[in-house]
Amino acid sequence: MKKLLGFGAIALCLLVPALGLAGFKQGQQVVMVDNGDGSGFANADMGSAYNSADSIQYIGCTVYGSASSASVSCIARAADNRFRACSTTNPNMLQAAANIDSDGYLIFYWNSSGQCTAISAANGSYLSPKH
Amino acid sequence: MSPEHRWTFGWVSTAVVLLAIASSSWLEHRSTQTELNRVRARLEVQARELTSTHGELERLSRLIALELARAPTTDTTVLKTQADKPAVAGMPAAPPAPDAASPPAPSPAALEALKTANSILHEALSAGRWTAATSLRFREQLANLDENDQTALMSELATALNTDKLRVEGPPGPF
Numbered sequence: 341m342k343k344l345l346g347f348g349a350i351a352l353c354l355l356v357p358a359l360g361l362a363g364f365k366q367g368q369q370v371v372m373v374d375n376g377d378g379s380g381f382a383n384a385d386m387g388s389a390y391n392s393a394d395s396i397q398y399i400g401c402t403v404y405g406s407a408s409s410a411s412v413s414c415i416a417r418a419a420d421n422r423f424r425a426c427s428t429t430n431p432n433m434l435q436a437a438a439n440i441d442s443d444g445y446l447i448f449y450w451n452s453s454g455q456c457t458a459i460s461a462a463n464g465s466y467l468s469p470k471h
Numbered sequence: 472m473s474p475e476h477r478w479t480f481g482w483v484s485t486a487v488v489l490l491a492i493a494s495s496s497w498l499e500h501r502s503t504q505t506e507l508n509r510v511r512a513r514l515e516v517q518a519r520e521l522t523s524t525h526g527e528l529e530r531l532s533r534l535i536a537l538e539l540a541r542a543p544t545t546d547t548t549v550l551k552t553q554a555d556k557p558a559v560a561g562m563p564a565a566p567p568a569p570d571a572a573s574p575p576a577p578s579p580a581a582l583e584a585l586k587t588a589n590s591i592l593h594e595a596l597s598a599g600r601w602t603a604a605t606s607l608r609f610r611e612q613l614a615n616l617d618e619n620d621q622t623a624l625m626s627e628l629a630t631a632l633n634t635d636k637l638r639v640e641g642p643p644g645p646f
Contacts, residue, residue: 378633398643404610409618413625415632415643423632423639427625429618454629455622 366466368445370397370418378452382416382424387443387468394419399446401437401459412437414448414456426450426457433459443469577617584615588624596631601639 369392370384384399401414412434415425426448428434433456440446440461449458577585591609595601609628613621631637 374633378630380633400643406614409621411618411621411625413629415639417639417643421638422635423637425629425632427622427629429622450629450633452630454626454631454633 364466365468366445366464367468370399370416372416372418372422372424374424379450379457380424381447381449382414382418383445383447384416385445385467386441387470390470391468392419396421401440401446401448403434403437410434412456412459414446414459416448424450426454428456428459430456436461443467581615581617581620584612585620588612588616588620592624592628592631596637599637601628601632601637603641603643 366385367388368383368385370382370389372380372382374380382399384397386399389397389399397417397419399414399416401412403412404410409429410431411427411429413425413427414437415423417423436459441463443463445462445464445467447458447460448456451457588609591605591612595605595609609624613624616624628637632639
């Protein structure tokens with residue numbers, strides 16, 4: 341009986357951290373929304389996109405700088421193989437793109453001319469890291 | 472036929488006629504909806520084509536403007552002004568002053584880069600593919616362009632991707 345109780349206690353100790361005290365998690369893979377007028381947005385947790393079962397989806401931004409100009413271009417590919425992208429030289433969006441963490445959350449919006457209208461990057465404990 | 476049967480027959484006939492009318496209007500409504508959907512799809516395709524043509528025209532007009540800016544000036548106003556000035560004996564006529572309002576003429580390197588970047592984009596659009604190698608070549612040319620031209624070309628590339636006219640092959644690379 342004592343042995344049984346001992347095993348029970350050990351099992352409980354192992355299960356509690358795994359089940360009850362793990363913290364909130366978000367697992368947003370690449371999602372794109374087209375508004376029908378050429379504009380839309382794409383977003384994902386970069387860790388979740390990377391860890392997804394398919395080897396298709398991705399999302400990210402590239403910041404370019406030269407002596408005369410700077411720009412940022414963002415691109416996303418959904419699991420259904422659609423691509424969406426935007427580009428801008430707006431300094432506010434350049435700054436937002438510079439703060440993107442590779443395990444963070446990224447959302448970018450584009451207009452019908454393919455220009456970014458907003459870029460937002462977030463980091464948080466609820467986001468899955470790459471593994 | 473008994474009056475009771477006649478009465479039932481009358482009701483059944485009315486019901487059949489009403490049902491026929493209802494089915495006919497429903498079918499008509501459905502066909503109109505289908506037609507509307509077809510028209511909407513056609514309009515969407517035309518709108519996309521127009522957007523693409525608009526981008527093309529903008530790029531061409533930029534190229535023409537650059538070529539004109541690069542070409543030697545034949546502005547008759549300037550020539551007339553110069554001719555109107557009394558010549559000073561022994562002094563050569565002063566060269567026309569550059570117009571402060573107009574942007575500086577692009578360098579031959581910038582003009583060449585714009586042409587090459589346009590050609591890279593066109594080739595990719597024709598093939599429907601954007602590869603990492605294409606991206607590197609394109610970016611190399613963009614580095615020699617001013618901000619306006621860079622923005623216009625990047626916007627055109629993004630629009631082509633957003634309208635499913637272009638697909639990225641392999642890793643996104645330095646998109």
